[in-house]
Amino acid sequence: MSIIRRAVEQIAQVMPNRAEDELQRSHRYLGQPIDRLDGVEKVTGAARFSAEYPVEGLAHASIVFSTIAKGVIERIETAAAGQAPGVITVVTHLNAPPMKVPAPMSIGSTPSAGSTSVKILNTDRVTWNGQPIAVVVAETEEQAAHAASLVRVTYAAEQAVTSFEAAIAQAKTPKDVLGESPEIVHGDPDEAMRSAAHAVDLTFTTPPYNHNAIEPHAAIAVWTGDDRVTVYDTSQFTAGGASSLAQVFGLKSENVTLLAPFVGGGFGGKGTLWFYNQLCVMAARMIGRPVRIALTREGVFRLVGGRTPSLQRVAIAADAAGKFTAFIHEGVTAQSNENNFPEQFSFPPRHLYAMASYRIGQKVTTVHRIANTFMRAPGESIGTFAVESAIDALAYELKMDPIELRARNEPDADPVSGHEFSSRHMREAYAMGAERFGWRHRPPTPRAQRDGDWLIGQGVATGTYPVYRMATAARVRINADGTAVIQTSCQEMGMGTATVQTQHAAERLGLPMENIGFEYGDSSLPWAGVAGGSSQTVSVALAVHQAADELVKALLALAQQHADSPLAKASLKEVHAAKSGIYFRDHPATGETYAAILQRAGQAFVEREVKTRPGMEAMKYSMHSYAAQFCEAAVHEQTGEVRIRRWVGSFDTGRILNPKTAVSQFRGGIIMGIGMALTEETVFDDRSGRIVNASLAEYHVPVQADVPFIDVVYTDAPDPQTPLGAHGIGEIGITGVAAAIANAVYHATGKRVTDLPITLDKLL
Numbered sequence: 001m002s003i004i005r006r007a008v009e010q011i012a013q014v015m016p017n018r019a020e021d022e023l024q025r026s027h028r029y030l031g032q033p034i035d036r037l038d039g040v041e042k043v044t045g046a047a048r049f050s051a052e053y054p055v056e057g058l059a060h061a062s063i064v065f066s067t068i069a070k071g072v073i074e075r076i077e078t079a080a081a082g083q084a085p086g087v088i089t090v091v092t093h094l095n096a097p098p099m100k101v102p103a104p105m106s107i108g109s110t111p112s113a114g115s116t117s118v119k120i121l122n123t124d125r126v127t128w129n130g131q132p133i134a135v136v137v138a139e140t141e142e143q144a145a146h147a148a149s150l151v152r153v154t155y156a157a158e159q160a161v162t163s164f165e166a167a168i169a170q171a172k173t174p175k176d177v178l179g180e181s182p183e184i185v186h187g188d189p190d191e192a193m194r195s196a197a198h199a200v201d202l203t204f205t206t207p208p209y210n211h212n213a214i215e216p217h218a219a220i221a222v223w224t225g226d227d228r229v230t231v232y233d234t235s236q237f238t239a240g241g242a243s244s245l246a247q248v249f250g251l252k253s254e255n256v257t258l259l260a261p262f263v264g265g266g267f268g269g270k271g272t273l274w275f276y277n278q279l280c281v282m283a284a285r286m287i288g289r290p291v292r293i294a295l296t297r298e299g300v301f302r303l304v305g306g307r308t309p310s311l312q313r314v315a316i317a318a319d320a321a322g323k324f325t326a327f328i329h330e331g332v333t334a335q336s337n338e339n340n341f342p343e344q345f346s347f348p349p350r351h352l353y354a355m356a357s358y359r360i361g362q363k364v365t366t367v368h369r370i371a372n373t374f375m376r377a378p379g380e381s382i383g384t385f386a387v388e389s390a391i392d393a394l395a396y397e398l399k400m401d402p403i404e405l406r407a408r409n410e411p412d413a414d415p416v417s418g419h420e421f422s423s424r425h426m427r428e429a430y431a432m433g434a435e436r437f438g439w440r441h442r443p444p445t446p447r448a449q450r451d452g453d454w455l456i457g458q459g460v461a462t463g464t465y466p467v468y469r470m471a472t473a474a475r476v477r478i479n480a481d482g483t484a485v486i487q488t489s490c491q492e493m494g495m496g497t498a499t500v501q502t503q504h505a506a507e508r509l510g511l512p513m514e515n516i517g518f519e520y521g522d523s524s525l526p527w528a529g530v531a532g533g534s535s536q537t538v539s540v541a542l543a544v545h546q547a548a549d550e551l552v553k554a555l556l557a558l559a560q561q562h563a564d565s566p567l568a569k570a571s572l573k574e575v576h577a578a579k580s581g582i583y584f585r586d587h588p589a590t591g592e593t594y595a596a597i598l599q600r601a602g603q604a605f606v607e608r609e610v611k612t613r614p615g616m617e618a619m620k621y622s623m624h625s626y627a628a629q630f631c632e633a634a635v636h637e638q639t640g641e642v643r644i645r646r647w648v649g650s651f652d653t654g655r656i657l658n659p660k661t662a663v664s665q666f667r668g669g670i671i672m673g674i675g676m677a678l679t680e681e682t683v684f685d686d687r688s689g690r691i692v693n694a695s696l697a698e699y700h701v702p703v704q705a706d707v708p709f710i711d712v713v714y715t716d717a718p719d720p721q722t723p724l725g726a727h728g729i730g731e732i733g734i735t736g737v738a739a740a741i742a743n744a745v746y747h748a749t750g751k752r753v754t755d756l757p758i759t760l761d762k763l764l
């Protein structure tokens with residue numbers, strides 16, 4: 001038995017059997033469509049984003065971006081900028097203080113994903129078009145921006161490879177892909193392809209995409225003396241951001257406080273430091289005043305990484321019954337020379353279908369562009385586009401319904417690892433979605449429906465996203481007045497985190513929700529993992545669960561110091577938290593309130609803090625969320641315009657803790673998928689490596705008029721291996737969407753578009 005396997009089994013023995021957690025079945029708060037606790041603050045504007053904190057004596061900084069992709073700064077003229085009205089200082093590589101490059105942030109098991117080793121402002125070297133090369137600090141934002149426009153730079157430019165297409169030939173196999181093997185092979189899929197009764201072999205391309213959260217990246221830095229700094233920063237990871245900033249400036253971790261109580265969306269773009277925060281802290285230290293940097297929308301494009309482009313081949317062979325005899329998924333993504341993130345597009349088929357033989361893997365090449373990073377279900381969104389489009393094509397080849405084809409290849413266990421699925425209700429998700437959508441009315445042949453000049457089609461695709469859980473700590477305190485406070489440094493980016501965790505804590509402690517305070521978004525609170533990888537809900541839930549259990553134990557012990565307590569002889573097993581106190585399970589009237597226990601003991605409060613470890617259950621089970629995405633599209637016969645007319649998203653994502661916030665998450669993901677499929681695309685000028693559509697006028701995210709009513713259904717089937725039976729649901733919504741749209745467009749027109757986005761020109 002391997003050391004790892006033994007460790008897993010030992011840990012599994014000491015872990016509580018989560019399926020027996022009584023809250024798996026409780027319905028007082030959990031499972032209820034409770035309004036967001038921060039809803040009123042959000043809609044009235046009382047919730048502040050990072051750039052909005054009123055700080056005394058605030059100065060404003062503006063960043064100068066490089067205009068070449070690779071080379072050396074020969075001359076940088078700052079005199080005119082320095083003399084412009086209101087300017088306090090101009091910082092370049094010639095006068096910037098030394099700063100350390102932070103250790104790659106560890107997110108999941110790919111430590112350097114999404115962060116780069118570029119020595120910003122401590123080098124004359126330029127490694128992407130848009131790199132910060134100067135920071136101007138002035139009394140007002142306008143003065144800073146004006147002065148920044150006066151900085152003149154002369155470069156010694158070097159030959160750069162900025163085009164993905166040009167770099168593909170140099171692609172190499174990475175050491176690993178998020179800790180997984182970069183290529184897995186079983187049997188001889190090439191031979192199976194040659195001898196197949198039915199086969200498809202398609203090549204797909206997806207473009208680079210950029211982050212466009214509603215809140216552009218911004219920070220305010222306030223130093224206290226020279227060894228302590230508070231930073232308001234829009235962040236998906238307050239604890240990680242504070243620790244990285246501490247490394248950059250050589251400070252003790254506890255002397256950096258990163259505050260992000262409200263975040264206007266992250267989607268992967270706020271998981272690691274993206275220079276503006278570091279430059280803000282630097283500038284504030286240099287001038288001895290608080291400084292704010294609020295990136296413009298263009299600034300976000302220049303300074304924050306986005307999604308890699310990809311080239312993917314999917315080849316599938318099937319026998320006459322539709323069973324997959326070969327499955328090949330391979331291709332290339334890009335990264336920069338300074339980061340390490342081969343986006344994991346090859347993950348979906350490792351877990352989705354039974355396959356008699358397979359080769360699944362990926363290569364990576366490098367370009368002189370900004371580092372790519374996490375974005376909206378990295379891997380699974382672009383991977384499912386290719387895989388689920390190819391399966392649709394195979395269904396036509398077989399003259400078989402595409403849902404039936406998928407059902408015939410439904411695996412009994414994980415097709416690669418052989419592990420049991422912790423929870424998988426794919427057939428139910430398809431059945432529910434098909435019923436709701438009216439799939440049975442769909443004609444089997446393409447180009448069979450029209451509405452005036454519009455060709456109508458229906459498409460379906462599978463979505464999938466893994467279940468991750470991160471190491472997370474939480475502190476729970478119960479006060480003598482019977483109220484409770486939960487503290488953890490986690491983030492609320494609009495998902496409903498604060499609401500759902502308060503529902504959980506209230507139920508766990510047997511308190512009314514209004515008696516629970518939930519404090520978060522502050523790096524000085526107990527460490528919470530990143531709000532990424534759709535992991536936060538279960539990560540925080542387990543920490544709150546364990547801390548609450550410890551607290552109840554402590555309160556019982558406190559009660560038992562007094563012989564006249566009704567709990568004096570109770571064993572822990574006989575009691576539980578209920579009715580604002582501890583009561584016998586079998587005699588619900590016998591027990592004491594927390595307030596009574598604490599007041600008798602003369603204590604103001606009791607608190608407990610626990611740290612959880614990452615999920616070892618993931619080594620025993622294949623753990624994923626699933627979706628069946630149903631789309632009806634209309635394609636204008638003369639103009640090629642695509643409109644989405646109807647949508648049903650059917651989800652299998654464990655137990656739903658709050659239907660209101662959950663459905664909102666699913667819808668948000670589907671809308672992102674509509675953008676990915678139809679309108680969004682980052683356009684690079686391959687001569688200079690510069691993004692040419694760095695604005696929302698030219699980078700088109702879906703607007704209301706692009707989005708129909710999105711109907712959402714879900715299995716609500718608890719996963720016995722996860723805290724509360726839940727799954728994170730931030731990212732599953734986008735997966736499968738682009739394929740469902742491409743499949744609906746094919747059904748409408750008979751044209752298979754394999755190159756995202758599906759713009760008009762590709763349909764004429």
Ligand code: MOS
Pocket residue numbers: 236266267268269271374375376377378531532533534731
């Ligand atoms: Mo998500 S791309 O892990 O924020």
